[in-house]
Amino acid sequence: MEQHQRKGRRVVLFPVPLKGHINPMLHLGQILHSNGFSVVVIHTNFNSPDASSYRHFTFHRISDGLDDQDHPATTSNVLSLFPYLNASCLEPFEACLREVVSDAAGEPVACLVVDAHFHFTQGVSKRLRIPRIVLRTGGACSFHLFTALPLLKGKGYLQVQDPKLEDPIVEFPPLKVKDLPAISSSDSDKDKLLQLVISMVSTAKNSAGLILNTFEGLEQPSLDELRRELPVPIFSIGPFHKLCRPANSRSxxxxxxxxxxxxxxxxxxxxxxxxxxxxxxxxxxxxxxxxxxxxxxxxxxxxxxxxxxxxxxxxxxxxxxxxxxxxxxxxxxxxxxxxxxxxxxxxxxxxxxxxxxxxxxxxxxxxxxxxxxxxxxxxxxxxxxxxxxxxxxxxxxxxxxxxxxxxxxxxxxxxxxxxxxxxxxxxxxASLCLKQGEGSSFNAIDGLARHIMLLESVTFGNGGISA
Missing domain, CATH: 3.40.50.2000 (Glycogen Phosphorylase B;)
Incomplete structure (x- = not known):
């Protein structure tokens, strides 16, 4: 599909407000912009991105309730931060997205791209009839493990004592018990993490697609497993930073x-x-x-x-x-x-x-x-x-x-x-995957652009908002 066919189509991005999540989302925005899409970024007050480095994007700020410096949901406690943001951002995000879609002078919205941790956006996407694609900012290997975390809990892996931490996880070689994300957490934190993972995986399965910052030559076995388990298209289009180098405004x-x-x-x-x-x-x-x-x-x-x-x-x-x-x-x-x-x-x-x-x-x-x-x-x-x-x-x-x-x-x-x-x-x-015409990531980027345009044309008829 030629780039000129994507002109006049907006993609709305919504990153989690942590540096390790904001940067890859903005890099993805650069990739989509270079492939013909206009880019809108909705972001929270907390850890707002540096808009001066992305003057070709349109930014919208929403309230997140984190103005109080003593608020317990902070970057040092992501198990509190993610659930809090999923609750506090629902209404302001939906209101902002409605304004973006309803802007008579604006271009049609082709799709919404959200961080995988923002599971509340599934309901917003459905109500506003906008296709929702998920960006997972981690690797395929860890996301594959996350899909099986409830199973591993049921098998007792999360309740082991110190002497067994070196034991292998037979279902996921070469991982060891001590590699599990929740293994050193308290029981209450293990439950919080498990619920966060379940919500993230569930809404990814019910999305219109999954984007990963990786490449086939690095993680093909994990990507193959994910494609067998998830009923959605998966686009491995990394390394993101090799595809865009935004100007740094940190004077x-x-x-x-x-x-x-x-x-x-x-x-x-x-x-x-x-x-x-x-x-x-x-x-x-x-x-x-x-x-x-x-x-x-x-x-x-x-x-x-x-x-x-x-x-x-x-x-x-x-x-x-x-x-x-x-x-x-x-x-x-x-x-x-x-x-x-x-x-x-x-x-x-x-x-x-x-x-x-x-x-x-x-x-x-x-x-x-x-x-x-x-x-x-x-x-x-x-x-x-x-x-x-x-x-x-x-x-x-x-x-x-x-x-x-x-x-x-x-x-x-x-x-x-x-x-x-x-x-x-x-x-x-990593270099070969970006080679024009034959690199796996190069072709996946073109496939993603085509997918976005197809979603707009056949899924929701673009921008109709339900009550």
């Missing part, structure tokens, strides 16, 4: 950006350890000290991103006593860092966006997962794709011996060379 961090890239420029190829644990995971001060001392003792230069809160104050204090070859910053342009020739390893929390970016740039990983599906991602990185080394928390957190062993395995042992070769192979696959 406040421009100095840090220039400083850390200039610092990288001074180092030998594949010599630097890049350390970043994402935007939510918290690190104890004692763990910071262990990390800093081990990095310093490794003799490797390191670039360390510490979030602009208590972490960065701790890191700065520790750094002042190191006098080594390190660069500690509040923020870094991760894509530029990972693609820099001096970076030889990525110490990561294994969030899916970071996982995809590390693979796409061919950087071996040191894996320290923290929560949710990060343990699943780490298991696949280390034991399935074999492009990283596992660095688990001990009973007392991160331990010096484990850190030193992980660094040595990547940089000094033959295993590290083998990991690097496998990672280069995956990097090549």
């Amino acid at each position: 406040s961090v421009a100095h840090n950006k220039a400083a850390c890239i200039s610092w990288l420029d001074k180092h030998n190829p594949r010599s630097v350890i890049y350390v970043s644990f994402g935007s939510i995971a918290e690190t104890k001060e004692s763990e910071f000290e262990e990390i800093a001392c081990c990095l310093r003792n490794s003799g490797r230069p390191f670039l360390w991103v510490a979030r602009p809160d208590s972490d960065v104050r701790t890191a700065a204090r520790i750094s002042s006593g190191l006098a080594g070859d390190e660069c500690i910053v509040k923020w870094a342009p991760q894509l530029e860092v990972l693609s820099h020739p001096s970076v030889g390893a990525f110490w990561t929390h294994c969030g899916w966006n970071s996982t995809m970016e590390g693979i796409s740039e061919g950087v071996p990983m040191i894996c320290t997962p923290c929560f949710a599906e990060q343990m699943v991602n780490s298991r696949f990185i280390c034991d399935v794709w074999r492009v990283g080394v596992e660095l688990e928390m001990g009973r007392n957190g991160l331990e010096r011996g484990r850190i030193e062993r992980a660094i040595r395995r990547l940089f000094q042992e033959k295993e590290g060379e083998e990991i690097r070769n496998r990672m280069n192979d995956l990097k090549e696959k």
Whole structure:
């Protein structure tokens, strides 16, 4: 279908207000825009996206009830945040979407694309007669596991004690019991997570399609399983970030950006350890000290991103006593860092966006997962794709011996060379999937665009609103 046929058609996006969810949704918007669609973004007051970097999108802000800073639903407690947003956003979201659809001067709305965690949008979609497609911002491997979480609970996997944490999950090799997202949670939190997962999977099954930021050459077995289990079209169109690079308007961090890239420029190829644990995971001060001392003792230069809160104050204090070859910053342009020739390893929390970016740039990983599906991602990185080394928390957190062993395995042992070769192979696959005319993700993007137009024409007749 030619792009000119999509002109005059709007796609409405609704991201969950967390950085790891907002960025891939906006990247997807860039992809759809480059394929002829107009893009509307409805977002919450909480963690509003930076509209200045996407001037070709139309943004609408809705109330979310999170203006009170003491509200218990925060980014540090997603099990409270997601249910709260699903309740508080229903009425303002539906009212905003009705206005968007009813705008006489606006273009017809072809479909709604929502984060998989916003399950309440299923009812809104039905009432407004707008096709609803789901974006799952994690990987296919973790979503496949989520579809079976109730079954695994019924088999007793979520009630095990410490001695059995290393046991395999026979239904999902090579996962272990300790990799289950809820295994370290309290009983009440396990119930909350299970309900969240059930709602997410159920409404995905009842959607008009599922989009994943992945590619066939990386996760084909998991994608095949999902296609057998879910009665909806599945579009694997990643890596998103390779398909769009929106301008960065963060002028406040421009100095840090220039400083850390200039610092990288001074180092030998594949010599630097890049350390970043994402935007939510918290690190104890004692763990910071262990990390800093081990990095310093490794003799490797390191670039360390510490979030602009208590972490960065701790890191700065520790750094002042190191006098080594390190660069500690509040923020870094991760894509530029990972693609820099001096970076030889990525110490990561294994969030899916970071996982995809590390693979796409061919950087071996040191894996320290923290929560949710990060343990699943780490298991696949280390034991399935074999492009990283596992660095688990001990009973007392991160331990010096484990850190030193992980660094040595990547940089000094033959295993590290083998990991690097496998990672280069995956990097090549990530590039090939985007090749025009024959790449799996390239073709899936065209298939998604055709699907959206078909939905508009045969499903709801575009924009008719029911009471």
